[in-house]
Each structure stands twice: as structure tokens, then as C-alpha cells.
Amino acid sequence: xxxxxxxxxxxxxxxxxxxxxxxxxxxxxxxxxxxxxxxxxxxxxxxxxxxxxxxxxxxxxxxxxxxxxxxxxxxxxxxxxxxxxxxxxxxxxxxxxxxxxxxxxxxxxxxxxxxxxxxxxxxxxxxxxxxxxxxxxxxxxxxxxxxxxxxxxxxxxxxxxxxxxxxxxxxxxxxxxxxxxxxxxxxxxxxxxxxxxxxxxxxxxxxxxxxxxxxxxxxxxxxxxxxxxxxxxxxxxxxxxxxxxxxxxxxxxxxxxxxxxxxxxxxxxxxxxxxxxxxxxxxxxxxxxxxxxxxxxxxxxxxxxxxxxxxxxxxxxxxxxxxxxxxxxxxxxxxxxxxxxxxxxxxxxxxxxxxxxxxxxxxxxxxxxxxxxxxxxxxxxxxxxxxxxx
Ligand code: GAF
Numbered sequence: 001x002x003x004x005x006x007x008x009x010x011x012x013x014x015x016x017x018x019x020x021x022x023x024x025x026x027x028x029x030x031x032x033x034x035x036x037x038x039x040x041x042x043x044x045x046x047x048x049x050x051x052x053x054x055x056x057x058x059x060x061x062x063x064x065x066x067x068x069x070x071x072x073x074x075x076x077x078x079x080x081x082x083x084x085x086x087x088x089x090x091x092x093x094x095x096x097x098x099x100x101x102x103x104x105x106x107x108x109x110x111x112x113x114x115x116x117x118x119x120x121x122x123x124x125x126x127x128x129x130x131x132x133x134x135x136x137x138x139x140x141x142x143x144x145x146x147x148x149x150x151x152x153x154x155x156x157x158x159x160x161x162x163x164x165x166x167x168x169x170x171x172x173x174x175x176x177x178x179x180x181x182x183x184x185x186x187x188x189x190x191x192x193x194x195x196x197x198x199x200x201x202x203x204x205x206x207x208x209x210x211x212x213x214x215x216x217x218x219x220x221x222x223x224x225x226x227x228x229x230x231x232x233x234x235x236x237x238x239x240x241x242x243x244x245x246x247x248x249x250x251x252x253x254x255x256x257x258x259x260x261x262x263x264x265x266x267x268x269x270x271x272x273x274x275x276x277x278x279x280x281x282x283x284x285x286x287x288x289x290x291x292x293x294x295x296x297x298x299x300x301x302x303x304x305x306x307x308x309x310x311x312x313x314x315x316x317x318x319x320x321x322x323x324x325x326x327x328x329x330x331x332x333x334x335x336x337x338x339x340x341x342x343x344x345x346x347x348x349x350x351x352x353x354x355x356x357x358x359x360x361x362x363x364x365x366x367x368x369x370x371x372x373x374x375x376x377x378x379x380x381x382x383x384x385x386x387x388x389x390x
Contacts, residue, residue, distance in 0.1 A: 003027055006056055006123065007388045014058035014119040017072065022058035022119070024146045028138035028385035029054050030124035030131045031180035032213055032347050033338045034189055034286075034294075035301050036279035038309055040174025042234050043195035043247035044276035047283055048176055049204065049381035050184025051130065051213070055122040055139035056388075059147070062115045071099055071118040075126065084115070090168045098133050099140040101164025106141075111148045118143065125375070127219045129339025133169065134177035137161035142385045154384075155197055158182045172228050184384035191283040195247055202283050204381050209291050209333070210355055212348045214362055215375040216315035219343040227340055230268060230309065237261055237269035246272045271308040275301060295334025295349050299324065302336035311341030315370055319346045322365045323358075331358055 331354025
């Protein structure tokens with residue numbers, strides 16, 4: 001379903017529920033990261049793109065004026081109820097904390113949205129490492145821009161959403177996901193420098209290649225605690241090296257400081273420093289349409305995430321192993337886990353002409369190895385969040 005069809009679908013559902021059409025419709029995409037994993041909170045580079053899967057909200061004022069935002073979701077019978085006259089705090093209904101934190105960010109800027117009835121529908125797989133939470137945050141922020149008539153600067157908007165995730169969802173995430181959902185560009189990867197927060201657009205329009213996303217359909221629960229622990233280990237490595245962040249470190253400096261840190265911290269830093277370098281090289285290789293080189297960097301990224309950063313899992317490794325065994329003759333250039341890890345998705349760079357056959361083989365071999373059905377889909381690089389109706 002393209003965005004236009006999806007918006008019409010959500011508008012229809014809203015009308016069925018409330019007996020009138022929505023006044024506003026907004027959408028924000030998920031993302032897939034091609035390379036540059038766990039580098040954003042180290043001031044490094046990332047190379048993601050927005051995908052054609054979206055969080056969509058349809059909304060209107062409630063018939064009787066009251067100061068409450070009620071969000072019904074098509075994936076949970078319990079609505080999020082955000083009372084604007086009370087001090088906003090994290091709630092036990094987990095998904096409601098993403099919009100709640102964003103509303104708090106608007107209120108902190110003196111922007112009063114007023115009462116709303118909202119219907120949320122998301123096609124971004126939940127918890128699949130494709131930024132379903134950032135899509136929800138950015139979708140909420142876009143709705144509040146439409147409602148208040150105040151357009152935020154894109155960087156401020158992304159940072160407001162990141163703060164919502166830190167303070168209301170308790171995840172100390174970097175900036176990649178929110179920046180991509182806000183600033184995605186059709187036909188382009190985003191080379192985001194997380195230190196300067198500047199984006200270089202990298203065209204990705206060669207029709208002979210495409211990205212295939214494969215969802216392991218597993219999510220191992222240790223994810224969020226482990227994320228915070230990785231961040232702390234990176235900070236420990238930077239402190240031992242005497243630099244503000246691992247962006248400022250080189251492989252040689254790390255090697256010579258090896259005795260100053262424990263071996264786990266050393267391996268975490270080795271991943272980050274290598275991954276920042278691979279990301280810059282991959283952007284250059286995409287620009288040159290050097291697909292074998294991009295693929296080689298993707299495999300190297302996966303090995304480093306698996307062995308040094310230890311955020312992969314058996315199911316992700318199984319998918320990458322199958323992709324590797326299909327190999328260049330079968331049309332696969334490279335494959336790696338994408339997103340935070342411990343489950344979720346892989347991303348593969350493949351020949352478009354072989355994509356259907358590769359999808360079939362990935363699904364069949366994964367089922368055979370793990371007993372689990374993978375979900376496999378493609379996406380072109382999509383545009384960032386937008387007001388569809390206002
Ligand atoms: C998650 C985080 F939200 C991002 O900021 C990033 O750190 C990513 O994991 C790992 O690259 O998606």
C-alpha cells in the first residue's frame with residue numbers, strides 16, 4: 001500500500017469510528033540502516049534511509065471541548081489518554097510514552113495542541129529494529145505541528161523526539177532514527193555525521209540493485225538494558241583514550257591504549273572505530289555504484305557486531321549466513337543485521353533481477369534452520385515525515 005492509499009485507509013477507519021472525516025492526517029516513516037551501527041551515540045557516521053512503511057495518524061478536535069488527547073491504536077485495544085491539564089509523566093501503557101514524551105516537548109516550548117481524538121495505524125513492524133518507535137514519535141510531532149500551525153526546525157524536531165525516547169521510554173538512544181524519520185529523502189541514503197548533525201545525501205537510484213529487509217520475527221528481551229550497557233562501555237573506552245568520543249579515536253590509538261582498558265571495552269571500541277570508517281567507505285562505494293565493495297563492508301559490519309559488539313543473535317546470524325551462501329552468483333552482494341540488534345531485521349544488498357528468488361530461498365532456508373517464518377520485503381528510499389491533510 002503506498003502512502004496515499006494508506007492515508008485513505010486510515011481516514012476511512014477514523015470516519016467509521018467517529019462518524020466524521022479526520023481534519024488532519026500525518027505520516028512518518030520507519031528506517032533501515034544500510035551501515036553504521038551503534039556509531040550514532042559515539043558521534044560517528046550512519047548511512048540509513050527512510051522506508052515506505054509508516055506510522056500514520058488521523059485526527060480531529062473532540063466534539064465537546066476538553067483538554068485531553070486520546071489516541072486509539074489499531075494494534076492495541078487500550079487507548080493512550082494524555083491529559084494536558086496534568087503534569088505529563090511516563091505511563092504504564094508502554095507505547096503511549098512515545099507520543100506522551102513528544103506532547104511534553106511541545107508543551108515545554110509553550111505550544112498548546114489542545115484536545116484531540118487521534119487514530120494511529122502503523123505499518124512499521126513493531127520492535128523489528130526498523131524504528132517503529134521513532135516513527136511514532138515523529139508522527140506525533142508532525143501532527144502537533146499541523147495542529148498548532150508551528151513548524152519546528154527539522155533538527156529541533158528530531159531532537160525533541162529523541163528526548164521523548166530518553167525521558168519517557170527510558171531508552172538512551174542516539175539521533176539516527178529520529179533524524180531519518182524527519183529528514184528522509186526519496187531516492188537517497190542519508191550520510192549523517194552525528195557530531196556536526198549535518199546530512200549528505202547519497203543517491204541510491206541504480207535500478208539494477210535493491211535492498212531486501214528480512215525480519216527474523218524474534219526479539220530477545222535483554223535488548224534495552226544491553227543498549228545502555230554498550231553506551232557506557234563506549235564512554236569508558238573514550239575516557240581511557242582521553243578523547244571526548246570514539247569518533248576522535250584511531251585504530252592505532254586504540255591498539256596502544258589496549259592495556260588501559262578491559263578486554264570487553266577494547267572490543268566494543270574496536271567495533272565502533274572500525275564501523276565509523278566502514279560507513280564513510282560505504283557511502284563512497286554507493287556513490288561509485290561499487291556494489292561488491294558495499295557488500296563486503298556490510299559483511300564486515302555484521303562480523304564486527306556479532307563478535308566484538310555482541311549484539312547479534314542466532315537468528316540474525318542464520319539469515320546472514322544464508323545470504324552469504326547464496327553469494328554473488330545468486331545475486332547477493334552483502335548482508336548484515338540492522339538496528340539495535342538482539343533480533344529484528346537483516347538488510348541485504350541484492351541484484352534486483354534476483355530479488356524474488358533470493359527472498360524465497362532466504363525464507364525457506366531460515367524456516368528450515370530455525371522453525372520460524374521470516375517476513376521479507378523491499379523498500380525504496382522514502383521521503384521523511386509529512387502532513388498529508390491539514
Ligand atoms: C537503535 C537506536 F535508537 C539508534 O539511536 C542506534 O543507536 C541504533 O539502535 C544502533 O545503531 O535503533
